[in-house]
Amino acid sequence: MTLKQNLLEILENRTARVAVIGLGYVGLPLAVVLADAGFDVTGIDLVTEKIDLLNRGLSYIQDVPAEQVRKHVEAGRLRGTTDFSVLKEIDAVSICVPTPLRKTGDPDLSFIVSASETLAAHLHPGMVVVLESTTYPGTTRELMLPTISAGTDLKAGTDFFLAFSPERVDPGRQDWTTVNTPKVIGGITADCGEVATVWYRQAIETIVTVRSAESAEMTKLLENTFRMVNIGLVNEMALMCDRLGIDVWEVIEAAATKPFGFMKFTPGPGLGGHCIPIDPLYLSWKLRSLNYTARFIELASEVNTGMPRHVVTLVMDALNERGKPLKGSQVLVLGAAYKPDIDDLRESPALDIITLLLEKGALVEYHDPHIPHFDHDGLEMASVPDLLEAVRTADCVAIVTDHSAYEYGQILDSADLIVDTRNALKLGAAGHPNVVKL
Numbered sequence: 001m002t003l004k005q006n007l008l009e010i011l012e013n014r015t016a017r018v019a020v021i022g023l024g025y026v027g028l029p030l031a032v033v034l035a036d037a038g039f040d041v042t043g044i045d046l047v048t049e050k051i052d053l054l055n056r057g058l059s060y061i062q063d064v065p066a067e068q069v070r071k072h073v074e075a076g077r078l079r080g081t082t083d084f085s086v087l088k089e090i091d092a093v094s095i096c097v098p099t100p101l102r103k104t105g106d107p108d109l110s111f112i113v114s115a116s117e118t119l120a121a122h123l124h125p126g127m128v129v130v131l132e133s134t135t136y137p138g139t140t141r142e143l144m145l146p147t148i149s150a151g152t153d154l155k156a157g158t159d160f161f162l163a164f165s166p167e168r169v170d171p172g173r174q175d176w177t178t179v180n181t182p183k184v185i186g187g188i189t190a191d192c193g194e195v196a197t198v199w200y201r202q203a204i205e206t207i208v209t210v211r212s213a214e215s216a217e218m219t220k221l222l223e224n225t226f227r228m229v230n231i232g233l234v235n236e237m238a239l240m241c242d243r244l245g246i247d248v249w250e251v252i253e254a255a256a257t258k259p260f261g262f263m264k265f266t267p268g269p270g271l272g273g274h275c276i277p278i279d280p281l282y283l284s285w286k287l288r289s290l291n292y293t294a295r296f297i298e299l300a301s302e303v304n305t306g307m308p309r310h311v312v313t314l315v316m317d318a319l320n321e322r323g324k325p326l327k328g329s330q331v332l333v334l335g336a337a338y339k340p341d342i343d344d345l346r347e348s349p350a351l352d353i354i355t356l357l358l359e360k361g362a363l364v365e366y367h368d369p370h371i372p373h374f375d376h377d378g379l380e381m382a383s384v385p386d387l388l389e390a391v392r393t394a395d396c397v398a399i400v401t402d403h404s405a406y407e408y409g410q411i412l413d414s415a416d417l418i419v420d421t422r423n424a425l426k427l428g429a430a431g432h433p434n435v436v437k438l
């Protein structure tokens with residue numbers, strides 16, 4: 001029996017021992033889903049607090065119910081560790097480490113490199129490795145393959161198997177989950193793709209196998225670039241409508257009645273989250289090295305990153321109308337998370353808006369039912385304890401994240417002035433004398 005046949009057999013009968021490296025928003029749900037499928041799962045992370053919580057059967061990710069973690073931990077099917085030497089005993093491993101940007105805006109692959117270097121010490125014949133972290137096309141073959149196989153004569157496709165499979169998780173979403181969202185996989189060789197497909201098919205309903213790791217890497221970047229560019233377009237529509245005195249929300253709703261050829265995107269205070277503002281820049285960076293400018297990405301990024309400043313201008317102009325300067329005025333920012341009903345602050349435009357308002361001398365407070373306090377780049381704040389009291393006393397309320405927990409009618413009745421960047425108040429074309437819409 002070849003190494004591949006043996007691996008396929010233990011994957012199909014689910015006796016393979018599997019591991020997930022990087023237990024964050026992507027890695028923890030994946031570890032749980034693999035345990036649901038009956039695999040023996042070891043989660044590996046550098047952060048001991050996460051490992052301790054996991055081993056106590058607790059969840060630290062909003063979308064992963066503690067009950068599901070506890071069930072598997074108690075059954076001995078799921079455990080966490082910071083000790084990478086367990087990889088010696090592992091047959092199949094997924095890597096879900098962060099891929100942020102450096103301060104310069106260039107890709108920061110240091111987490112993939114360090115996880116790959118650690119894995120290299122334990123790579124053994126008959127192992128399958130899948131990279132899940134979003135990255136530019138070529139990373140799996142050009143960076144990961146030589147790193148994990150350094151110092152060995154193991155060959156990808158015969159001795160071990162390497163593939164890329166982008167994660168599509170949408171935090172806070174209930175209808176599309178890790179299990180029922182189709183998963184794209186592309187191998188370094190056809191056999192690598194086949195082995196990774198057989199593994200993931202045990203736990204995930206639909207697998208879409210593409211011909212190469214590069215196609216899988218590019219698929220993720222097409223998806224996220226599509227969103228980024230369309231959000232950039234609709235944000236620019238909002239800026240144009242503002243100049244023209246047209247209600248962009250009414251225009252979007254009207255356009256969305258077209259039953260074909262139109263897909264609805266909505267403007268907002270700026271991009272947020274770990275994917276849409278960042279991933280397309282991995283692609284444009286890679287293309288720059290090939291002397292090509294990814295024009296749509298650059299332009300959309302420029303429009304989207306300008307939105308927080310536009311929101312601050314709206315606040316300033318609205319206060320000015322009432323004879324108040326922004327400096328010294330009390331501004332209450334509603335919602336700090338980057339999108340509704342989640343507790344994720346990463347790249348949230350609320351952070352830029354708060355910083356810009358503070359720079360201009362406003363007295364800024366925020367409220368977020370999901371984020372009681374935050375400490376970001378030296379900016380430390382706590383959510384106001386009494387929402388309605390804060391709304392009443394603010395000179396201006398800026399709705400930045402339209403959490404569903406808010407009673408918008410009460411907020412409208414209590415506030416002197418509101419800048420609504422999400423059309424959360426749904427006022428329609430008639431508007432309201434105390435409300436300025438994006």
Ligand SMILES: NC(=O)c1ccc[n+]([C@@H]2O[C@H](COP(=O)([O-])OP(=O)(O)OC[C@H]3O[C@@H](n4cnc5c(N)ncnc54)[C@H](O)[C@@H]3O)[C@@H](O)[C@H]2O)c1
Nearest residue numbers: 022023024025026045046096097098099111115133134167
């Ligand atoms: N969060 C999302 O919604 C989402 C969606 C799709 C794709 N992605 C992509 O998935 C990847 C992971 O994102 P995330 O949101 O889960 O990140 P995260 O920061 O929530 O989790 C990453 C985890 O990796 C750990 N880690 C870092 N270096 C490590 C190492 N060398 N060894 C072991 N563990 C290490 C960190 O401690 C952390 O727990 C990124 O590339 C991201 O772009 C994220």
